[in-house]
Amino acid sequence: MHSAILLVGLLIFFAHFLTKFFEKTRIPDVLMLVLIGIILGPLFNLITLDSLGKVGNIFSVIALIIILFESGLGLTFSNLKESVFWGIKLATLNFAVTLIIITAMAMWVYRITLIEGLILSSILGATSAAVIIPMLEKLNLTSNTKTALIVESTFSDVLSIVLTLGFIQMLKYEEMRVTIMIGGIISSFLLAALLGSVAAVLWSNLLSKVRRLDNNIFLTPAFVFIIYSVAEMLGYSGPISALSFGIMLGNINILHQIPFLENYAVLKPIQLSYIEKSFFGEAVFLLKTFFFVYIGLSVQMANWNIILAGFVFSLVIYLIRIPAVKYATGKNVNQFDVSMTSVMVPKGLVSAVLVAVIYQMKLKNASIMGELTYSVILFTIIFATILIFLVEKTRLRTFYTSFFPDHILPGEETKS
Numbered sequence: 001m002h003s004a005i006l007l008v009g010l011l012i013f014f015a016h017f018l019t020k021f022f023e024k025t026r027i028p029d030v031l032m033l034v035l036i037g038i039i040l041g042p043l044f045n046l047i048t049l050d051s052l053g054k055v056g057n058i059f060s061v062i063a064l065i066i067i068l069f070e071s072g073l074g075l076t077f078s079n080l081k082e083s084v085f086w087g088i089k090l091a092t093l094n095f096a097v098t099l100i101i102i103t104a105m106a107m108w109v110y111r112i113t114l115i116e117g118l119i120l121s122s123i124l125g126a127t128s129a130a131v132i133i134p135m136l137e138k139l140n141l142t143s144n145t146k147t148a149l150i151v152e153s154t155f156s157d158v159l160s161i162v163l164t165l166g167f168i169q170m171l172k173y174e175e176m177r178v179t180i181m182i183g184g185i186i187s188s189f190l191l192a193a194l195l196g197s198v199a200a201v202l203w204s205n206l207l208s209k210v211r212r213l214d215n216n217i218f219l220t221p222a223f224v225f226i227i228y229s230v231a232e233m234l235g236y237s238g239p240i241s242a243l244s245f246g247i248m249l250g251n252i253n254i255l256h257q258i259p260f261l262e263n264y265a266v267l268k269p270i271q272l273s274y275i276e277k278s279f280f281g282e283a284v285f286l287l288k289t290f291f292f293v294y295i296g297l298s299v300q301m302a303n304w305n306i307i308l309a310g311f312v313f314s315l316v317i318y319l320i321r322i323p324a325v326k327y328a329t330g331k332n333v334n335q336f337d338v339s340m341t342s343v344m345v346p347k348g349l350v351s352a353v354l355v356a357v358i359y360q361m362k363l364k365n366a367s368i369m370g371e372l373t374y375s376v377i378l379f380t381i382i383f384a385t386i387l388i389f390l391v392e393k394t395r396l397r398t399f400y401t402s403f404f405p406d407h408i409l410p411g412e413e414t415k416s
Contacts, residue, residue, distance in 0.1 A: 011036070015029065018033070025389075030292055031386070033293050034295055034378070035296060036296060037296015038299055038301075038378075040296070041297035042300070043301075056294055056297075056298075057356070059290065059294065060291060061353075063287035064239060065221075065238070066283055067133050067284055067288065068239055069221070069242045071129075071133045071243070072248075073247075073250035075250065075251075076143075076250075079143050082144045084147075087148040087150070087151025087152040088152070089328045090152045090324065090325065090328040091152040091156040092159070094125075094152075094320075094324040097323070097324050098124060098320065099163075102313065103121045104117070106120050110365065112365050116171065116369070118167045119363070122164040123160060123164055123369070124317065126351055129348075131347075131348045132150070133153075135344070139340065139388070160354065162188060163185075165357070168363070184235070187236060188235070188237040192238070192241040196241035196242065196243070196244030196248065197248040199227045200245045203220070204271070224246075228242050249271070249272060250272075295348065306372050307375045310378065310379055311379050313372065314383055318380075325338055326338075326403060332407075333407060334409060335410065336410045339397055340391060342400055342403075347373075348377060348381070351376075355369070
């Protein structure tokens with residue numbers, strides 16, 4: 001026990017050091033934290049996933065909820081207006097291309113069926129919000145690009161979950177209801193966003209009373225957990241609800257600008273205080289630290305052939321990302337931003353959760369799909385962290401910008 005407590009303390013100190021190291025060198029702290037997890041887990045077996053039990057999975061979901069909620073607090077409606085369509089378009093196009101290419105590769109390499117290939121590619125289609133959002137905080141991107149990437153990662157989670165479960169149903173029951181899948185995507189997104197927004201208005205009106213309670217600062221994240229869970233129980237997207245809750249709560253003052261609402265005395269929403277926002281920022285830092293270490297612990301290194309295949313699949317995912325970004329992004333987005341967008345396609349929590357689902361369903365090739373997914377999660381995170389550094393600091397930026405010659409140069413957004 002004392003060794004575990006010592007490790008926790010050292011990790012927190014080391015995470016602060018890595019943050020400063022990232023600010024000076026632009027070498028992302030994410031990569032170092034994942035490598036720490038690999039060293040502690042798969043390499044030396046100092047910590048195993050079995051020793052964590054179900055706590056690890058629960059912790060990962062909590063990290064995702066808080067990260068999405070806290071990022072939503074910093075988004076403005078003006079940025080969303082400019083970026084939400086771009087984010088959804090990018091998520092849809094990137095997902096579609098991934099679905100086609102990865103399915104074909106999986107069928108060729110592993111001789112699996114078409115439906116199994118579609119299940120695997122759907123799992124790998126999600127871009128991890130829990131990985132991307134901490135990276136965005138330190139990058140010099142425009143606010144519209146950051147917003148679009150957050151929307152893309154969250155919407156791709158919806159696509160991944162609904163389509164994966166739909167293809168599993170098709171495999172088990174030999175039927176596929178396309179209209180139900182499309183309806184599931186629309187309802188997961190729109191109704192989850194509505195639920196989160198309405199809950200935020202309700203909570204903002206209760207804040208004045210909540211603050212009279214002792215130790216009340218924990219009640220807001222507790223309420224977010226409730227909203228997330230309610231959305232999931234109703235069959236909607238919990239991550240979308242958590243994000244929309246944060247967005248509405250961060251922009252709650254807009255209700256004061258709606259004339260007819262002035263007649264309703266009960267509607268007196270208030271914003272979160274600076275102290276509350278600072279607390280959530282600290283919570284995200286801690287959760288992010290342990291989340292990436294947990295990803296490193298989750299990597300399975302038993303089959304080196306699958307690890308090598310994961311490397312190749314990850315490389316393909318990054319190559320097909322370039323044309324997806326090119327055709328989904330308007331020319332008013334500068335070359336640096338689209339170059340960075342092209343390397344922002346790491347996999348993470350949702351993919352890992354869906355692997356657990358296919359294990360539970362006892363699909364024929366579940367072990368291959370599971371081990372390959374964990375390998376892809378590892379390599380896509382490694383690729384993202386390395387490429388971010390190289391695009392920002394080296395001549396690799398020229399390679400990426402060559403794919404976007406028609407896009408404006410950085411700094412020209414204000415002129416257009």
